[in-house]
Amino acid sequence: MPSSRLAETVAAHGDSHPHRIALHYNDEAVSYGRLCDLTRRLRTGLTRLDLPAGSTVCVPAHKTPGTVALLLAVLQEGHTALAPSPDLGSAALDRLAGQARVSHLLTATEDGGITAVPVRPEDGAADGFTTPDPGRTGLLLTTSGSTGTPKIVPIEAAGFDAFADWATEEFGLSDRDTALSYAPLNFDLALLDVWTFLRLGAAVVLVDRQRATDAAHLAGLAARHRVTFVQGVPMMYRLLLEHGDSFGTVRHVVFTGEQMPGELLGRVAPAFPRAAFHNVFGCTETNDSFIHRVDPDLGGPLPIGRPIRGTEALVLDADGVPLASAGTGELLVSTPFQTTGYLRRDLNDAVFTQVGDRIFYRTGDIVTRTAEGLHHLEGRADWHVKVRGVRTNLQEVENVIAAHPDVTEAVVVSLPDPQAGVRLHAQVTSRPGSGLTSLRLRTHLGRHLPRHAIPGSVHLTAVSLPRTSTGKPDRNLIKQNCLKESDA
Amino acid sequence: MSSTDIAGEIRAYVAAEFLAGEDTADLTGDYDLIDSGVIDSLGLVRLLSHVTHVYQLPVDEIEFGPDNFRTVDAIVALVEDHRPAAV
Numbered sequence: 001m002p003s004s005r006l007a008e009t010v011a012a013h014g015d016s017h018p019h020r021i022a023l024h025y026n027d028e029a030v031s032y033g034r035l036c037d038l039t040r041r042l043r044t045g046l047t048r049l050d051l052p053a054g055s056t057v058c059v060p061a062h063k064t065p066g067t068v069a070l071l072l073a074v075l076q077e078g079h080t081a082l083a084p085s086p087d088l089g090s091a092a093l094d095r096l097a098g099q100a101r102v103s104h105l106l107t108a109t110e111d112g113g114i115t116a117v118p119v120r121p122e123d124g125a126a127d128g129f130t131t132p133d134p135g136r137t138g139l140l141l142t143t144s145g146s147t148g149t150p151k152i153v154p155i156e157a158a159g160f161d162a163f164a165d166w167a168t169e170e171f172g173l174s175d176r177d178t179a180l181s182y183a184p185l186n187f188d189l190a191l192l193d194v195w196t197f198l199r200l201g202a203a204v205v206l207v208d209r210q211r212a213t214d215a216a217h218l219a220g221l222a223a224r225h226r227v228t229f230v231q232g233v234p235m236m237y238r239l240l241l242e243h244g245d246s247f248g249t250v251r252h253v254v255f256t257g258e259q260m261p262g263e264l265l266g267r268v269a270p271a272f273p274r275a276a277f278h279n280v281f282g283c284t285e286t287n288d289s290f291i292h293r294v295d296p297d298l299g300g301p302l303p304i305g306r307p308i309r310g311t312e313a314l315v316l317d318a319d320g321v322p323l324a325s326a327g328t329g330e331l332l333v334s335t336p337f338q339t340t341g342y343l344r345r346d347l348n349d350a351v352f353t354q355v356g357d358r359i360f361y362r363t364g365d366i367v368t369r370t371a372e373g374l375h376h377l378e379g380r381a382d383w384h385v386k387v388r389g390v391r392t393n394l395q396e397v398e399n400v401i402a403a404h405p406d407v408t409e410a411v412v413v414s415l416p417d418p419q420a421g422v423r424l425h426a427q428v429t430s431r432p433g434s435g436l437t438s439l440r441l442r443t444h445l446g447r448h449l450p451r452h453a454i455p456g457s458v459h460l461t462a463v464s465l466p467r468t469s470t471g472k473p474d475r476n477l478i479k480q481n482c483l484k485e486s487d488a
Numbered sequence: 489m490s491s492t493d494i495a496g497e498i499r500a501y502v503a504a505e506f507l508a509g510e511d512t513a514d515l516t517g518d519y520d521l522i523d524s525g526v527i528d529s530l531g532l533v534r535l536l537s538h539v540t541h542v543y544q545l546p547v548d549e550i551e552f553g554p555d556n557f558r559t560v561d562a563i564v565a566l567v568e569d570h571r572p573a574a575v
């Protein structure tokens with residue numbers, strides 16, 4: 001999406017194949033012809049605003065055909081769109097808009113028009129922030145922002161083109177494919193399952209965010225629209241599988257966003273009898289950087305595999321020296337798709353670093369590289385905590401808990417403890433009717449974990465864990481709730 | 489105090505101190521409190537201090553190792569073995 005080139009390609013599909021379906025949204029099917037009509041009308045609305053060439057506007061990323069058309073219209077007009085989460089609070093939205101020097105807040109109305117609210121930033125709101133260059137980027141995404149204000153990440157037009165080329169070749173995509181697009185539109189996953197598919201003239205099933213946790217609805221969409229490509233976090237697969245459906249039209253299944261639990265992996269394979277399975281690793285700053293062809297029968301945990309074509313990866317040891325061969329350390333990647341840097345300039349020095357003739361992004365992830373060159377994600381660098389002086393990986397503890405057959409999901413957080421310094425707390429959802437107790441779970445943990453890594457408190461519930469807008473367990477919220485309880 | 493009372497008191501103490509907010513219905517006398525991480529090394533110190541205080545045990549005579557505190561039954565046995573005869 002990141003460029004006017006993409007918008008022109010989509011417009012050309014509208015001319016050559018007006019009746020082909022571009023978007024499915026609930027009961028609505030939007031053809032390329034209609035998508036382009038909609039885009040044209042929105043362009044007319046845009047020109048009435050008399051924006052200076054190369055302006056930046058803010059388009060909250062509602063997952064609707066209207067928003068897709070509005071983003072295309074903005075690109076065709078040569079402007080840049082900041083596309084934050086539509087769930088962002090108004091204060092955070094104002095802050096972001098100020099930082100990106102946004103002129104108007106735009107939304108597509110039901111009847112194909114535009115609402116435009118001029119943005120009046122506070123003085124100095126954009127101090128220290130680079131002005132987006134409309135010649136290089138059409139789209140500004142934001143990182144998820146679980147800590148403070150989201151960071152604005154310009155997506156390079158050339159980077160998107162290279163990414164779409166790679167994805168098309170890697171998955172053998174054509175205009176006959178249909179993607180199930182589950183992630184929010186402001187998420188970098190949409191660069192593949194929405195924008196790459198539209199560039200191809202293929203179809204996209206936009207999952208309505210309001211119904212994103214409705215298992216029957218989701219499975220119905222995948223079956224009814226005969227989707228061929230599915231990409232998402234484990235929760236999406238859990239939902240798709242909930243009613244025992246099988247999806248024989250799917251050719252490619254992409255796991256991404258977080259580690260696939262072994263128990264789920266075993267159930268996914270029979271539900272997609274004709275699919276190839278891939279574990280893909282990436283982030284907003286670099287887009288995808290690793291891919292691994294998965295054999296579900298081998299079980300988990302899945303490696304993230306090897307750097308994708310054109311990507312270079314460094315694994316730094318504790319002294320910051322790149323490992324020459326196998327070992328464990330922090331992962332740095334340089335992809336052909338990556339951003340040139342956050343708009344906020346002072347963030348860049350810490351995470352973007354030049355090695356040789358390439359700029360690398362510090363992922364903050366700890367990986368282990370095997371002698372064969374396969375990479376395994378060990379967790380976030382900041383997910384290693386010291387419990388009684390022993391370095392402990394919270395994700396490893398989570399994985400051991402999740403491996404219990406009666407556990408559906410588990411989150412482990414570290415909490416300050418007056419005596420021990422840090423103590424671990426586990427929040428666990430047990431399988432309904434399993435009768436699992438925390439003592440029985442602790443016995444399981446005792447068998448598989450060193451003593452210090454067994455959480456000091458283990459809370460079992462029958463309900464799902466709270467989630468972030470991207471469907472991952474909301475670790476911060478769980479942690480805050482624990483802190484509140486211990487304060488009370 | 490009978491050994492049933494002692495067992496009840498120790499079980500209640502372990503549940504309140506180390507398993508607050510957790511379901512302890514299946515905390516049996518032979519449940520391994522050490523391997524399951526319910527009682528860690530800091531917990532051992534607190535437990536020792538508790539039983540020596542409540543049951544007036546001679547601290548010097550007690551072997552301070554995890555095996556003496558591994559289960560509620562073991563703790564009860566430890567208390568009974570070391571209780572002053574007059575109490």
